[in-house]
Amino acid sequence: MSISYYPGCTLKTKAKNLESSALAAMKELGIKVEELDRWNCCGAVYSLADDDLIHIVAPVRDLIRVKERGHDTVLALCSMCYNTLARANHLMKNDEEKRKTINMFMDEEPDYAGEVRVVHLFDYLRDDYGWDKLKEKIKKPLNGLKVGPYYGCTLLRPKEVALDHPDNPSIFEKFLETLGAEVINFPMSTQCCGAYQVLGNPDAAVKVSHEILTDAVAHGAEALALTCPLCDYNLGRRQNIMQEKIEGSPEVPVYYFTQLLALALGLPAADCHLELNRESAVNLLKDKSYI
Amino acid sequence: MSYKITSKTIDDNLKRKVSEISGQMASKCFQCGTCTGSCPMIEQMHITPRRLMALLQWGQADALRNVNTHWICASCHVCQVRCPRGIEIPKVMEALRLIKLRTNENYIEPSNLQPEEIIDLPQIALVSGFRKMTS
Numbered sequence: 001m002s003i004s005y006y007p008g009c010t011l012k013t014k015a016k017n018l019e020s021s022a023l024a025a026m027k028e029l030g031i032k033v034e035e036l037d038r039w040n041c042c043g044a045v046y047s048l049a050d051d052d053l054i055h056i057v058a059p060v061r062d063l064i065r066v067k068e069r070g071h072d073t074v075l076a077l078c079s080m081c082y083n084t085l086a087r088a089n090h091l092m093k094n095d096e097e098k099r100k101t102i103n104m105f106m107d108e109e110p111d112y113a114g115e116v117r118v119v120h121l122f123d124y125l126r127d128d129y130g131w132d133k134l135k136e137k138i139k140k141p142l143n144g145l146k147v148g149p150y151y152g153c154t155l156l157r158p159k160e161v162a163l164d165h166p167d168n169p170s171i172f173e174k175f176l177e178t179l180g181a182e183v184i185n186f187p188m189s190t191q192c193c194g195a196y197q198v199l200g201n202p203d204a205a206v207k208v209s210h211e212i213l214t215d216a217v218a219h220g221a222e223a224l225a226l227t228c229p230l231c232d233y234n235l236g237r238r239q240n241i242m243q244e245k246i247e248g249s250p251e252v253p254v255y256y257f258t259q260l261l262a263l264a265l266g267l268p269a270a271d272c273h274l275e276l277n278r279e280s281a282v283n284l285l286k287d288k289s290y291i
Numbered sequence: 292m293s294y295k296i297t298s299k300t301i302d303d304n305l306k307r308k309v310s311e312i313s314g315q316m317a318s319k320c321f322q323c324g325t326c327t328g329s330c331p332m333i334e335q336m337h338i339t340p341r342r343l344m345a346l347l348q349w350g351q352a353d354a355l356r357n358v359n360t361h362w363i364c365a366s367c368h369v370c371q372v373r374c375p376r377g378i379e380i381p382k383v384m385e386a387l388r389l390i391k392l393r394t395n396e397n398y399i400e401p402s403n404l405q406p407e408e409i410i411d412l413p414q415i416a417l418v419s420g421f422r423k424m425t426s
Contacts, residue, residue, distance in 0.1 A: 008415070009414040009415065009418070010413040010414045010415050013414070014411075014412075014413040014414065015413060041414075041418065043418065043422065044414075044415045044418035044419040044422065045366065045418075045419040045422050045423065047385075048313070048366070048379075048381055048382045048384075048385035048386075049312050049313065049382070049385055049386060049389055050311070050312060050313060050314035050382075051311070051312055052389075055422070078415065080415050080419065081415075153365075153366075153367040153368060153369070156372075157367065157368035157369065157371065157372050158368050158371055158372060158379075159372055162372075166369075166372040167372065167373070190369075191331050191367075191369070192331045192332070192365050192367030192369065194331075194332070194365055195365040195366070195367065195416075195419065196365065196416055196419040196420035196423060196424075197332065197363065197365045197420075198412070198416055198420075199399060199404075199409075199412070199416060199417065199420030199421075199424070200362065200398060200399045200420060200423075200424050201335060201362075201363060202408075203335075204332055204334075204335040204363060205365075207334070207335075208331050208332065211331075229413040229415055230413055230415050230416050230419070232413075233411070233412065233413050233416060237411060
């Protein structure tokens with residue numbers, strides 16, 4: 001059964017390294033995904049107001065595209081897209097009154113009642129593919145890479161869409177272990193990086209991101225793996241600003257989880273678009289002879 | 292910070308509006324402070340989420356008028372998953388933001404953002420930031 005793939009806006013440009021490495025890795029693993037041909041922006045954040053249904057229309061439209069295609073599963077790579085699609089789906093499945101209003105509003109679309117399953121690549125690998133099968137496919141295990149898994153918020157919260165226990169997850173650890181890496185646990189791995197506050201209160205975002213990186217390094221991580229383009233921006237790309245603003249800010253190589261997956265599967269570095277990562281991230285991979 | 296509560300300072304209108312928009316009852320909060328202890332953005336906030344819930348319970352609309360707590364909230368939902376009373380606190384914060392945004396006032400002005408500040412931002416940062424902080 002093939003799966004619809006929902007890329008979201010950022011994966012086509014700023015986070016091309018997330019998309020290209022994920023698509024190459026899934027191809028290598030034999031996971032057949034087909035990109036939705038008429039997807040629209042999911043809205044990035046799920047509406048939290050009871051009286052605001054208009055912002056749920058966009059993600060529901062995407063879910064209708066999946067159903068129309070005859071697929072029963074849609075896979076997202078971006079954490080924010082996963083969260084928004086999964087929550088919209090949860091609402092359509094469980095809230096009869098709101099489902100009716102949204103379906104009536106979109107009278108040009110077929111009715112939708114949450115028939116599609118929304119997955120992230122993580123839970124797909126765990127629940128459908130299996131860690132054992134993944135382990136068999138690893139050609140270049142990332143032995144000796146001390147990497148901290150950074151979950152962020154949207155894969156774990158709120159509970160109705162959480163891939164794992166919101167406070168004590170292990171899915172990312174299991175994934176990295178399967179790749180052969182040495183997993184470094186650190187307490188702040190589920191703490192928010194500041195998210196969109198980088199727009200309204202950039203100094204606050206810098207401060208919390210600095211705390212996360214410092215915590216990971218203090219526990220022995222030499223690199224960070226993450227899943228979300230906004231986390232990558234706050235924790236990765238903005239390290240220069242962090243270093244300017246806060247004395248003693250560490251330099252930490254940051255990777256998307258799919259880049260590490262692609263390399264462990266023995267795929268060429270070109271699939272990972274490492275030019276979009278920090279220089280230190282490329283250097284560490286060279287030092288370890290992974291590329 | 293101290294507040295004098297008299298019959299004149301009590302205004303239940305805000306509490307009622309927040310409850311309508313968020314579907315959450317501030318009166319359920321028993322002031323344990325788990326939200327405050329969990330919040331990553333706490334240092335930048337004028338008042339803590341726990342105190343915000345208390346002021347809401349007491350109908351202290353004036354005291355809440357100019358606090359930045361709900362504007363600093365990053366909707367990370369850690370308070371929600373840990374709240375022993377099951378209050379969806381991010382929805383309370385969203386309601387407070389929307390009460391202002393629905394009067395057509397922005398918290399950030401997109402036209403004031405400098406091109407060099409936003410050129411590298413991922414689209415999800417812009418979309419989510421504008422969704423949360425503009426009308």
